[in-house]
Amino acid sequence: MKLFFREVGEPTAPPIIILHGIFGSSDNWLTVSKAIAARGYRVFALDQRNHGQSPRADDQSYLSMAADLHEFIVDQGLDKPVVVGHSMGGKTVMQFAMQYSGQFSKLVVVDIAPKFYPIHHADLIRGLKAIDLLNLSNRNEADTVLSQYEPIPAVRQFLLKNLYRNEQGQFDWRINLPVIERELHGVGDELTNPRIVTEPTLFIRGSESPYILDEDIPTIKRIFPNVQIETIYGAGHWVQAEKPAEFVEVLITFVS
Structure with a gap:
């Protein structure tokens, strides 16, 4: 690759x-x-x-x-x-x-x-998945959702660096969230x-x-x-x- x-x-x-x-x-x-x-x-x-x-x-x-x-x-x-x-x-x-x-x-x-x-990123995955990308207006909205799963602002800021606007102008992830979620056990x-x-x-x-x-x-x-x-x-x-x-x-x- x-x-x-x-x-x-x-x-x-x-x-x-x-x-x-x-x-x-x-x-x-x-x-x-x-x-x-x-x-x-x-x-x-x-x-x-x-x-x-x-x-x-x-x-x-x-x-x-x-x-x-x-x-x-x-x-x-x-x-x-x-x-x-x-x-x-x-x-x-x-x-x-x-x-x-x-x-x-x-x-x-x-x-x-x-x-x-042992797996310890499951809550972060759930928080990222809870962000509705199709209806997301800005990063502050994403941070508000993620704060329900991760209380530390620096960690949320780190995670939300993966958020970007694609060619269609919609928010998307720079991480392959479905595969990372599926393979999370293997990371450990x-x-x-x-x-x-x-x-x-x-x-x-x-x-x-x-x-x-x-x-x-x-x-x-x-x-x-x-x-x-x-x-x-x-x-x-x-x-x-x-x-x-x-x-x-x-x-x-x-x-x-």
Whole structure:
């Protein structure tokens, strides 16, 4: 699958690829991408399948998303880029590292562990489905509906970034909501055909996030023996959005 992407930085600079999480897109990473590029890197922020401006498909498995990433690297002619993924994107890059050894130089996983997570986005899906797109007049109306399912304004703002007007002038989603709803259980699944990944790996977690617990660290070290684990204090699950300067510094220190 040919993924949509945004690119910043000099064409001759070392490449870094960034993959977003569920309900996200490359647009969420634009500010951080520019900050990374300013430190001397060529940054590609991708829209994963069924998200943003990338094509839609019936499959949302990590094997498929890892294959999409590999296809992108081949198409762009990139020589062993650094691959970075947050949340769902973090599992994608872990699966990619297990399937395509030797195709990357370093791996960065942001606030997700290589383990099963129970479904916990069902309320968000219900909230998005409750928005009547055909009769929607503006984003404020959508926010009012979504507030009945999600109380945190920042989370609603993040989700509603997927709302846009199509060529007919009607509101539509930039996410493939039916497929994401159907495949939601798979987003929390363990990875397929796990193998030991020996390339240098960095796990970044937020101190206030429940996604990577201390009890997960032995498993991480077993699968990724050449690993470094960094905690950004005061950050929750969206580490890069909540503490962008600290996130970029930790990332650049590892990559360089």
